[in-house]
Amino acid sequence: MRKQIAAANWKMNLTLPEAEQLTKDILSGMPLLQDGQHVIMAVPFPYLHAVQHIIAGKPVSLAAQNVASEEKGAYTGETSAAMLASVNVPFVLIGHSERRQFFHEDNLLLARKIDIALGHGLQPVFCCGEPQQIREENTQNQYVEQQIAESLFHLSKEQMQRVIIAYEPIWAIGTGLTASTEQAQEMHKQIRIFVAGKYGEELADNLTILYGGSVKGANAADIFAQPDVDGGLVGGASLVASEFTQIINGLKK
């Protein structure tokens, strides 16, 4: 069954006390989840342990925001998939547009990160999405398909089943500009058709595809109601407990 997921991405925000308080406020304000609904929180590395402690026994899972493309060794400042697995972090964001833009991560490097994450039992949330200029040229489908093909299409069916895709048009991230519900649905459907071409309809049908880009409490339910949108990856609004709990409330039942 396709999962419905509300995923928070705190990015490089909050101090430890703020992170702890936000986690507690989200837990106390969130609705009872229905079957198939999930909440994931991608928190900064130094807070993984503290947040894990607070969410223990609750229906919320942790994600890291990044993972190294190498197994281990002399890579100062990096965090490996084995490290994340050893502290029981089940999910990891891979290929966020900010990683692509500011840290020059390209599709092939991301393919390595995907392999390493899966190899250590982590479930990747693979982010893709086009910049403004590509949208203006109306070549966004080809652009996103290339990101997916180059980073994911070497995977076996078994591996691909474990991947979650997040479509995040770059022009909508942190800008307050949200893709229209039609634009989101259109791309999500396109991604599903593209994945079906490689892995078959059944896998594509079960693939969870999140939308990201200025999702807020007020627009979440409308976006999530689209047939091919299975929830959201949320930046700014996930830092406000009442916003994020409203977003969780917007998940399809």
Ligand code: PGA
């Ligand atoms: P935003 O960020 O919700 O602040 O637009 C989304 C993301 O970058 O995942």
